[in-house]
Amino acid sequence: MKDLTVGRYLIESLRKIGLNDVFGIPGDYAINFFKLMEDEGINLIGTCSEQGAAFAADAYSRMNGIGALCVTYCVGGLNTVNAVAGAYAEKAPLIIISGAPGVSERNSGYLLHHMVRNLDSQFNIFKELTVASTQLTDPYTAASEIDRVIKACLAHKRPVYIELPRDMVHQKCALPLKEADIPVYKNLCATKEAIEEAVQIIKDSAKPVIIAGVEIRRYKLEDKFLELLESTGLPYATTPLGKCVIEESHPQFIGTYMGKIGLEKVRRYIEEADSVIILGALMTDTNLGSAQLDITRTIYATADCLNIKNHCYKDVDLGDFIEGLTRELKDIKRHLIDTIEVHEEDDFEVISDNSITVSRFFKRFGKFIRPDDAIVCDIGDSIFGSINLKLPENTIYLGPVFYTSMGYAVPAAIGIQIANRNLRTIAVVGDGAFQMTGHEISCCVKYGLNPIIFILNNKGYTTQRHLREGSYNDIHNWSYHLITELVGGGLGLEVNTEEDLEIALEKAQKNTDSFTIINVHTNKHDKSDTLHRLTTIFSSKLGCSQ
Amino acid sequence: MKDLTVGRYLIESLRKIGLNDVFGIPGDYAINFFKLMEDEGINLIGTCSEQGAAFAADAYSRMNGIGALCVTYCVGGLNTVNAVAGAYAEKAPLIIISGAPGVSERNSGYLLHHMVRNLDSQFNIFKELTVASTQLTDPYTAASEIDRVIKACLAHKRPVYIELPRDMVHQKCALPLKEADIPVYKNLCATKEAIEEAVQIIKDSAKPVIIAGVEIRRYKLEDKFLELLESTGLPYATTPLGKCVIEESHPQFIGTYMGKIGLEKVRRYIEEADSVIILGALMTDTNLGSAQLDITRTIYATADCLNIKNHCYKDVDLGDFIEGLTRELKDIKRHLIDTIEVHEEDDFEVISDNSITVSRFFKRFGKFIRPDDAIVCDIGDSIFGSINLKLPENTIYLGPVFYTSMGYAVPAAIGIQIANRNLRTIAVVGDGAFQMTGHEISCCVKYGLNPIIFILNNKGYTTQRHLREGSYNDIHNWSYHLITELVGGGLGLEVNTEEDLEIALEKAQKNTDSFTIINVHTNKHDKSDTLHRLTTIFSSKLGCSQ
Ligand SMILES: Cc1ncc(C[n+]2csc(CCOP(=O)(O)OP(=O)(O)O)c2C)c(N)n1
């Protein structure tokens, strides 16, 4: 029998939670563990850069419920900081494993390569970005530390950090003496009281409405949420980050709510309701920041807290709360009244010679999407233009709608297909964002993936142009579709007119053997209605009139 | 007269220390300041990603003595963490200016987009990476805070962080009440005693030798160091990071010292000397880690401390110490004895059909370099293969030899040419490193720069292969020379044989209008002698025999 070593225990722990794919790039501090992972049959996905690996692992996590990343010390780990910050902000559970100098070499008296201020610099930095972290320097506690940290990841749905000194990988380790426990405080009395109060408010309302957020998905509460909908008949919207948390073809779905940034019809519906039940949404400036919700008519429940009107309940489990509502509200089931038809079923007729506008692009794009597709959008008009599309059954929609880092979509498309190769995966990405991480498209050739990638090429940082124009918003134009030459694979297409777009969509549809990249030229000032509303509101926040 | 505002004061402060170029990418939290910089005539350099901007600014700083970077909150700032860590580790003074949410919007009760754990997350992270940092939240103290932080940058030659909330940019501010003072402790008695002791040791030695490090350049001590050499006739080596700190054509120069990793002749010369004076070198595992220096014969002076044998002196200024040695050692000036001729002047004869080996490549490359060229090498065999080249007068040599993050060279080449457009700039970069940041080559087209970029294309992470082979060291092959198609500019060349290389060098020489990129194919296992020695030593450090 093989010895139980720190490295093997870590690998077994990943397997136990369903992880057999690990993203990352080696380095001398991490290579012992890379070798071990390879020997033990872990599927290693090497990207172009560590940031790419982290974005891919984040998307994988959003698909799969958990994701993992392995990098070398500092040069690797610190290269993932932005991506890990995004996973923290948007609650994507991610296990970051970093190599590190051996315990036995820490007192050599020399500065070790990759070191910053001291040997703990990277550890200290990751404390700001994770809900639990550990340095596996002791073979007696290593296994129980691994348990503790992974449990915290699963419980809090946020990144955790495991630092593995290179001389610990093959050290024998002790089994944990007991199961790690993440204390879960459930206050049943508070839960009962909160449910009663919420139910009363809802029963007293003529027009209650629900807003569903991303935690419904993160905590796998989709079924409970669906039951609540079915048994009450209440209409619901989602936040942007919660888009597609359940199918948008659901008859009670009224649209994506973003306060004044979103569709006016949705905004009015929500803000005219006489009670609003917000379930599992982060309260961010991009979703509820411009909302005008009367707090005395609001029930706001998340995994961390439950607020009704101006008071708060502690230790009420989100799932229990939703179940309680379902149970107590069964009798109010009623005919669905006055949900609005947000998505006008307007026909799309190609105007062949027309150049492409953002809104027409997304109208057409909406019709291109099929049930079961996975859509991932980068920040900028790629997200804003797509956020109000009504997507068919089982569509997955990902995008960093709150943290809003550029460069997410291309590596995320890779993460999605590593999680599930059968999904048709479509990325929409701005030219600016593509210049940050678009080269990760190379991984599609390496691993035989076939996403379809649309570049919204508006020749610069259009989102920023509408905030404050200047030459810093101009970027150098690339022939994005020619990246196929560089990476030696894929189908590259260029689109100037609506006719071009039709041809490109048809080709993309047929090309299932490789990735397709479509360089869609748009006007540099053109923008979607959503981006227009967003930049109007955000301009006023710049804090000066100049 | 224009109002004195926080933004204007910051810009004036940059100007005062000779900075008119700022690298970076805007975002809504930073765009007020971007606009102001543009209006005030600052030269803004926009790269593809913030990491590229940071690497470029780092190289600019190594050329110019100081560099600056402006980014937006979190998504921008956290994207630079790895590059800034490198600047910290290798002492490149860098001013990082980050936008941030306005002071007036901090208590909105909403999570603000780009936020991680809380509003101070980014500030906390940068504390680990800088010698001084500030959040400019108070118009009364903003100017004096700016002074303090910039002074610290100049004094310690390491990064500093300035967080500028967006609503502070146009706020009127107060002038500092007094000059910021960074206390400089100079102990003159200790200095005198240390010089006396060192001089005695050197006088008692038959064969003293000097090792010069990077701080000679950072603290602009080149002239003082040269005087010491001229007045004493002592032979000297440099550390890898100190390469080209003064001209390698100097007759007393014996080579680059890296302990057992470096050339055997240099190692023996140094380790057989009966006293070693180390001036301004970081004590790292990649330079002195494998050295066998007898500490009882070693004088080791840096900007932070001075060690002679086993005792240490505090508060001795490095420049004062060098001057003292020069003064007191004038009389020992002697004929230069037995300096070795490290660099065999071997002729290079092209063997046309030969495929390219790393050592033959660098032999030929050495002859391609002209006086005044700037060379920048990425980590991997690009650095190791080039580290023992004897470079002509006035050559500048940059490379992250201690922190050793991949992806430095291409953005650094841009930083070098922004600092001085007249320098012929040559980058050597591995295929792995190029896949991380090589797309920044796009900036060459954007800004009309013309570096020559060699890709050492050995189809993977060769440095790692020699530590522990596995499929994780394979990367997807690109047609690197075809990146010209993607970015719409530059001259791309492919090299398989020595004859191809000759042709490519000639074309590169002539092509001064655009960048040249040369895809040099080598064998995936081939390595330089230095890399061979390094991986042999490093393998033994992996801490296990498996
Ligand atoms: C990594 C990163 N840097 C900077 C920003 C600030 N920012 C937000 S939108 C934007 C412009 C995005 O340009 P592009 O990707 O072309 O999309 P567009 O706005 O043109 O639709 C910028 C620079 C960001 N969100 N992320």
Ligand SMILES: Cc1ncc(C[n+]2csc(CCOP(=O)(O)OP(=O)(O)O)c2C)c(N)n1
């Ligand atoms: C950002 C970063 N990630 C990982 C490493 C660890 N590492 C050191 S050398 C190396 C391989 C470099 O490959 P390449 O650039 O092709 O150069 P080669 O070793 O083949 O000369 C790696 C992965 C690093 N130094 N920096």
